[in-house]
Amino acid sequence: MPNVQQTEAVLAINGGEPVRKAPLPWELPGAHWIGDEELDLVVKVVKAKSPFRFYGLDSQEMVSKLEAAWCKRFNRKHSLGVSSGTSALRIALAAFGVGPGDEVLLPGYMWVSCIGAIVLQGAIPKLVDIDETFCMNPDDLVAKIGPKTKAVLVVNMSGAPGHIEKIAKIAHEKGLKVLEDCAQALGSSHFGKPAGCFGDISIFSFQLNKNITSGEGGMLLCDDEELYKRCVAIHDLGYTRSDEGRLMPNDERYQMWGFGSRMNELSGAMLLAQLGKLDQITGAMRNAKWKIRRALEGTPGLSFRNIPDPDGDSGPFMITMYPNKEKCLEFTKALVAEGIRGPEGSMTCIPMSDWGMHWYYNNPSLVKKRSISSEGFPWTHPANDFGKGYSYEKGTLPKCDELSERSAMLAIASTLTDKDVEDIIAAFKKVAATVLA
Ligand SMILES: Cc1ncc(COP(=O)(O)O)c(C=O)c1O
Structure with missing residues (x-):
């Protein structure tokens, strides 16, 4: 018979009990504070x-x-x-x-x-x-x-x-x-x-x-x-x-x-x-985020965005990095299954490859050099001939391409409770123990 420890460690994505069932609060930092x-x-x-x-x-x-x-x-x-x-x-x-x-x-x-x-x-x-x-x-x-x-x-x-x-x-x-x-x-x-x-x-x-x-x-x-x-x-x-x-x-x-x-x-x-x-909103996000981040630092296979001055972070997102694209997708999917997700329609916990037009190569109008004027301004302007060879296709920026594929983002709501923070830490640790072992 498996001991309790083992039973608890089965990932929700593999049929185990999720860390939490209730959705985390919406991101949208300022909106929660309208009153x-x-x-x-x-x-x-x-x-x-x-x-x-x-x-x-x-x-x-x-x-x-x-x-x-x-x-x-x-x-x-x-x-x-x-x-x-x-x-x-x-x-x-x-x-x-x-x-x-x-x-x-x-x-x-x-x-x-x-x-x-x-x-x-x-x-x-x-x-x-x-x-x-x-x-x-x-x-x-x-x-x-x-x-x-x-x-x-x-x-x-x-x-x-x-x-x-x-x-x-x-x-x-x-x-x-x-x-x-x-x-x-x-x-x-x-x-x-x-x-x-x-x-x-x-x-x-x-x-x-x-x-x-x-x-x-x-x-x-x-x-x-x-x-x-x-x-x-x-x-x-x-x-x-x-x-x-x-x-x-x-x-x-x-x-x-x-x-x-x-x-x-x-x-x-x-x-x-x-x-x-403002300072209360960013203070709440920063405190919650860095509590989570510090509790997870040192987890093998998991690393974090470099923020040169952590005290100056306004805190709305925690970006994590994984050894490769496959681990990143597997980790994020498992985390969501553990209940680390927001209400329907929110983007609380996503691989950064899903972060749309934040990445240059996901902007079709840029990649295809589209215009809103019939003669193709500004791409066709003679003074802009110098830019004719510029490419905006994926492959132009190697580090962007690499990080967009092997990183993930957790939105830190400005109203997270201590329990929410504990659940997030527990879920990361639980998933890391299996996926990054
Ligand atoms: C980095 C960045 N610049 C500019 C904007 C544009 O702001 P707005 O949505 O108010 O037009 C946004 C907002 O979405 C943004 O994230």
Whole structure:
């Protein structure tokens, strides 16, 4: 007769008892924390009948207050609320003056919006490999900088920066603009300096999956007055506004074109309330994540993403690495069977090969060099001939390809209980004992 120890160790995927049956909470860090504070501020906007940021019956100036709070938190001179992280990326590149004849370097692990912003601006994206930080590899950046490079789009992925300081230094020494994408890493920092303080322009997203949310929304940060004014005009209708919020088309310094990407007061109100909770949200995720990670460190066959400064991690994801693709898939499947999964429709526990358009080669519009104009802009623009031989097919970035196949991701909800944390640790240990033995 098998002893109790052996019976318990049978994996759920092989017919054993799962570690837990109830689903883990949804990811969506900020959403769990929406409550009376958000409601009170949104109600103020509604009662004042003033949802537009630049003027209204009785403007509550929520977006302006949010921008002021943002400048203070990051100790930067200018901030601008916008309608999404995607629009923030485009506005930033346009403010830099990026266009045909330019290439912008970006990592192969990012989000489709990063590529789209470059292409829609008429420039050519050039891929840079990552390292085990799952962010841009500084050595490959140096190798990829060329005569057409105008800017570096560095992305702080999955909750934390990689070698951000080094990358910004390399780019600045070469006279390149740095666009820092903090959409996935609000509230993180790198040895005491917040993510959002490394770019000539740094951007954020407040879409539902982000550390704080208003459903949709974005923010830009910069110090340079001229860049800021360009952002202001471009995010709006191409012109600046007077103190009364009226457009000033006759100001010859800012006669441009606009993306129509203003933030509205309802979003501003929600985000002001959410910002007040940011440190609690990231604190909860970081504590839970590192408790799990530290309990598992040293498990044979299991390794972890390199986070240069663990204290600065905002915590929404734990990335694990396995000896090969087969072990990774087997491990993750077994973990899910043990109950380490979220509610139907969530992406709580997945092999990173399922992480879609975060990987360059999973973006068909990039791989096939698609266009939204009939003559194929920007790929066909004569000034972009230099990029004709660039490939975006799988195989272009060896480390990205390798890590996308042998790593997995666990979303760390911002409301995990001690019991949830214990179950996650127990399930990893149980699966490791069989799958990685
Ligand atoms: C790295 C990164 N950049 C940009 C964005 C775009 O943000 P949004 O969804 O607000 O347009 C996202 C969000 O999904 C992202 O993850």
